[in-house]
Amino acid sequence: xxxxxxxxxxxxxxxxxxxxxxxxxxxNKGQExxxxxxxxxxxxxxxxxxxxxxxxxxxxxxxxxxxxxTTIKISENHISFEAGFGSENFGSTVKIPxxxxxxxxVDESILFVNSIATIDKYNENVIKEKSLNIFKNNxxxxxxx
Numbered sequence: 001x002x003x004x005x006x007x008x009x010x011x012x013x014x015x016x017x018x019x020x021x022x023x024x025x026x027x028n029k030g031q032e033x034x035x036x037x038x039x040x041x042x043x044x045x046x047x048x049x050x051x052x053x054x055x056x057x058x059x060x061x062x063x064x065x066x067x068x069x070t071t072i073k074i075s076e077n078h079i080s081f082e083a084g085f086g087s088e089n090f091g092s093t094v095k096i097p098x099x100x101x102x103x104x105x106v107d108e109s110i111l112f113v114n115s116i117a118t119i120d121k122y123n124e125n126v127i128k129e130k131s132l133n134i135f136k137n138n139x140x141x142x143x144x145x
């Protein structure tokens with residue numbers, strides 16, 4: 001029964017709105033926070049070096065404070081922010097769909113948990129889109145567009 005709920009698109013949309021509303025609330029209050037997200041659905045622009053990306057866990061923690069906090073943008077379907085990664089502090093804009101946010105953490109306490117972030121079928125589409133975009137952006141593949 002629980003899978004019927006978790007895999008229902010209507011429930012996914014409901015929870016995504018809750019995640020979005022919670023983040024908007026925190027930003028409006030000036031409250032720094034952290035999020036744990038399903039890395040399968042996360043987009044990095046520019047793409048992280050493979051050595052750095054391979055170090056990330058499937059559910060990775062992103063701490064939104066200081067400079068990173070000031071770059072937060074909340075859109076209709078995702079949150080984005082700038083962050084540095086690895087010892088070389090490689091800069092990238094991180095874009096996370098709301099359904100992929102597993103936890104919202106404030107002051108080392110979990111404020112919100114989203115079980116939808118664990119459902120692979122929602123993130124498979126994101127992975128396929130990423131692969132297709134990488135294929136399309138390769139100049140050698142222009143003739144296939």
